[in-house]
Amino acid sequence: MSAYVAKPLVPSQDKRWKLVDATMRRLGWQSRGLIETLHTVQEAFGYLDSDALKYVSMSLRVPLSQAYGVATFYHFFSLKPSGRHTCVICLGTACYIKGGKELLAEAEHDLAVHPGETTANREVSLLTARCIGSCGLAPTVVYDQEIAGKVATESLQKQLARTSCCRLA
Amino acid sequence: MLPACVTGVQEGMEVSTDSERLQKYRKMIVELLFSERNHICSVCVSNGHCELQTLAQRLDITHIQFPYRYPKVEVDASHERFVVDHNRCILCTRCVRVCDEIEGAHTWDVVGRGIEAKVITDLNQPWGSSDTCTSCGKCVHVCPTGALSEKGRSVAEMHKRRQFLPYLTLMREERG
Numbered sequence: 001m002s003a004y005v006a007k008p009l010v011p012s013q014d015k016r017w018k019l020v021d022a023t024m025r026r027l028g029w030q031s032r033g034l035i036e037t038l039h040t041v042q043e044a045f046g047y048l049d050s051d052a053l054k055y056v057s058m059s060l061r062v063p064l065s066q067a068y069g070v071a072t073f074y075h076f077f078s079l080k081p082s083g084r085h086t087c088v089i090c091l092g093t094a095c096y097i098k099g100g101k102e103l104l105a106e107a108e109h110d111l112a113v114h115p116g117e118t119t120a121n122r123e124v125s126l127l128t129a130r131c132i133g134s135c136g137l138a139p140t141v142v143y144d145q146e147i148a149g150k151v152a153t154e155s156l157q158k159q160l161a162r163t164s165c166c167r168l169a
Numbered sequence: 170m171l172p173a174c175v176t177g178v179q180e181g182m183e184v185s186t187d188s189e190r191l192q193k194y195r196k197m198i199v200e201l202l203f204s205e206r207n208h209i210c211s212v213c214v215s216n217g218h219c220e221l222q223t224l225a226q227r228l229d230i231t232h233i234q235f236p237y238r239y240p241k242v243e244v245d246a247s248h249e250r251f252v253v254d255h256n257r258c259i260l261c262t263r264c265v266r267v268c269d270e271i272e273g274a275h276t277w278d279v280v281g282r283g284i285e286a287k288v289i290t291d292l293n294q295p296w297g298s299s300d301t302c303t304s305c306g307k308c309v310h311v312c313p314t315g316a317l318s319e320k321g322r323s324v325a326e327m328h329k330r331r332q333f334l335p336y337l338t339l340m341r342e343e344r345g
Contacts, residue, residue, distance in 0.1 A: 064301065065289060068280060069280050072281050072293075073282050
């Protein structure tokens with residue numbers, strides 16, 4: 001016994017929804033395609049808002065709370081739009097011992113945000129990683145997809161100051 | 170020590186489920202549950218009818234050897250009949266399972282991971298504003314602690330009734 005439920009309406013006229021639809025179609029609108037579809041939304045829009053989560057979960061017949069749980073469980077997904085730059089500080093064991101903790105404290109202080117947040121001027125998002133697999137370079141920071149190894153507090157300070165547009169003293 | 174759920178039965182096996190070492194570990198686990206959130210029995214709706222409390226009493230726990238975390242977590246009383254107090258939640262996820270497997274609504278789920286995990290309704294919205302909740306109350310009655318309770322209950326007044334639950338599933342199976 002299964003009732004026919006019409007596909008939900010696309011949240012907006014945005015063309016990027018076509019990419020999302022394409023992913024869901026490729027996976028046969030099956031609920032197990034949830035993570036892959038959320039990947040597409042994340043890559044197309046940069047974050048998952050509640051409209052996107054509702055649309056995907058209704059289309060794939062996944063409970064809303066489950067979709068939300070998945071979106072918050074994986075670090076890859078973000079529920080808020082990210083800044084123009086991303087600064088990922090590795091807190092894996094090696095990086096942590098070699099000073100990752102201090103780097104994070106420095107970045108938190110300089111940007112005045114907590115990990116996972118974006119500065120008020122939408123310039124920099126501060127993130128943390130469990131391990132990026134470059135333990136030999138500890139402590140590492142990934143700034144805009146570029147890995148920097150053996151990072152000193154001063155160089156991180158400079159990097160942040162350069163990109164976050166004179167916000168810092 | 171072997172986990173019971175994945176250990177196969179073998180001939181000549183000798184099983185002990187109540188050694189001193191096991192008691193020590195059990196105590197430790199329950200103490201960790203107590204230290205994780207704010208469990209204060211004396212003001213709890215489930216005082217005297219709480220599974221966590223009963224377990225602690227059975228294990229002779231008189232004090233907690235770990236430092237309390239005292240996290241700041243909220244109480245959501247937006248639902249017209251029920252209240253969720255995250256201070257008393259031990260994340261057993263019975264509410265999630267009963268809502269999904271028996272009621273079929275899947276209003277509850279776990280959000281986040283590790284120490285930050287908590288149970289939520291729909292898109293992390295107030296329970297009262299949930300579109301999927303059928304207000305059936307199954308989650309309230311399977312909750313082992315006072316985390317989920319009926320509104321208007323005072324200290325020690327929340328009795329959980331879950332005798333009907335096995336029958337629900339059995340009757341459904343009968344009907345095919």
